[in-house]
Amino acid sequence: DTGVSQDPRHKITKRGQNVTFRCDPISEHNRLYWYRQTLGQGPEFLTYFQNEAQLEKSRLLSDRFSAERPKGSFSTLEIQRTEQGDSAMYLCASSLALVADTQYFGPGTRLTVL
Amino acid sequence: GQSLEQPSEVTAVEGAIVQINCTYQTSGFYGLSWYQQHDGGAPTFLSYNALDGLEETGRFSSFLSRSDSYGYLLLQELQMKDSASYFCAVQKGAGTASKLTFGTGTRLQVTL
Numbered sequence: 681d682t683g684v685s686q687d688p689r690h691k692i693t694k695r696g697q698n699v700t701f702r703c704d705p706i707s708e709h710n711r712l713y714w715y716r717q718t719l720g721q722g723p724e725f726l727t728y729f730q731n732e733a734q735l736e737k738s739r740l741l742s743d744r745f746s747a748e749r750p751k752g753s754f755s756t757l758e759i760q761r762t763e764q765g766d767s768a769m770y771l772c773a774s775s776l777a778l779v780a781d782t783q784y785f786g787p788g789t790r791l792t793v794l
Numbered sequence: 795g796q797s798l799e800q801p802s803e804v805t806a807v808e809g810a811i812v813q814i815n816c817t818y819q820t821s822g823f824y825g826l827s828w829y830q831q832h833d834g835g836a837p838t839f840l841s842y843n844a845l846d847g848l849e850e851t852g853r854f855s856s857f858l859s860r861s862d863s864y865g866y867l868l869l870q871e872l873q874m875k876d877s878a879s880y881f882c883a884v885q886k887g888a889g890t891a892s893k894l895t896f897g898t899g900t901r902l903q904v905t906l
Contacts, residue, residue: 684836713893722798722881722896723837736893771836781885781892782827785836 682706684786686772692792693762700758701789705774712755713773713783714747716740723771723785729755730777762793796820798882798897805903806872814867814900816882825885826858826865827894832878840880841867869902877904 685704693699705712710731715723726745727737731752741747744762749755759766769790773783798818806812816826825844829837843849843858843865855868869876879901883894 711892715894720898722883722899723894725893725895728893773837775892777892782839782842783894784839785829787836 684772684774684784686770686786686789688789689787690790690792692794694794695762695764697762698758698760699762699791700756701770701772701791702754702756703772703774703786704754705772706784707753709774709776709784710752711775711777711781711783712749713775714755714757715771715773715785717769717771717788718767726757759791762791764793767791767793796884796895798884798895800880800882800897800900802898803901803903805905807905808872808874810872811868811870812872812902814869814880814882814902816865816867816897818863818865818882818884818897820884820886820895822886823860823863823884824887824892826856827883827885828854828856828867829881829883829896830878831881831899837881872904874904874906877902 687702713728714726717723729749744760747757769788771788773785775783827842828840831837841856853870858865879899881899883896
């Protein structure tokens with residue numbers, strides 16, 4: 681299967697700890713997106729990359745959040761000093777930067793902050 | 795501001811047809827996508843409309859009216875496996891503005 685993969689699938693951490701998630705996009709896709717989804721809501725955009733360039737960040741992305749895509753392939757999302765309000769599903773999606781820009785999502789990383 | 799409105803829940807019987815509506819109010823509009831999400835799963839792309847009219851993909855069809863800021867997803871010959879949440883999502887532009895803005899989703903329950 682050559683879909684979008686994310687690691688880990690689940691993460692439980694204590695408040696104040698740092699966590700890092702990884703996303704591996706579909707190999708030929710040059711755009712990579714991060715979204716956050718809480719229960720009963722649709723995904724909310726956090727940030728996106730075209731190749732290695734981070735082109736847009738949501739206002740939702742506080743200075744405790746940082747994302748990288750160093751070689752234009754996989755990406756990492758780090759949350760520093762986690763808070764209980766960070767508990768959510770973190771979804772990664774990738775696309776081919778065509779006009780329709782259909783985004784294909786990975787299985788997500790479910791973060792629980794105790 | 796921007797908003798996408800969908801019914802929160804819809805129930806239908808196996809074999810029936812169901813329509814899930816989406817109205818949107820956004821500062822820009824390029825296209826409307828539909829995603830399916832089973833509990834605990836990832837959103838899966840279903841359909842995309844950039845122009846007015848109907849797009850058909852197997853049992854699923856999607857419609858868009860740009861002048862009415864309205865679209866719908868039509869599911870035919872419902873199966874139990876179609877029980878899931880369905881999200882409409884607006885693509886506000888091409889190029890660097892192609893992030894998706896999602897609605898709150900419609901939970902579809904298919905019954906026998």
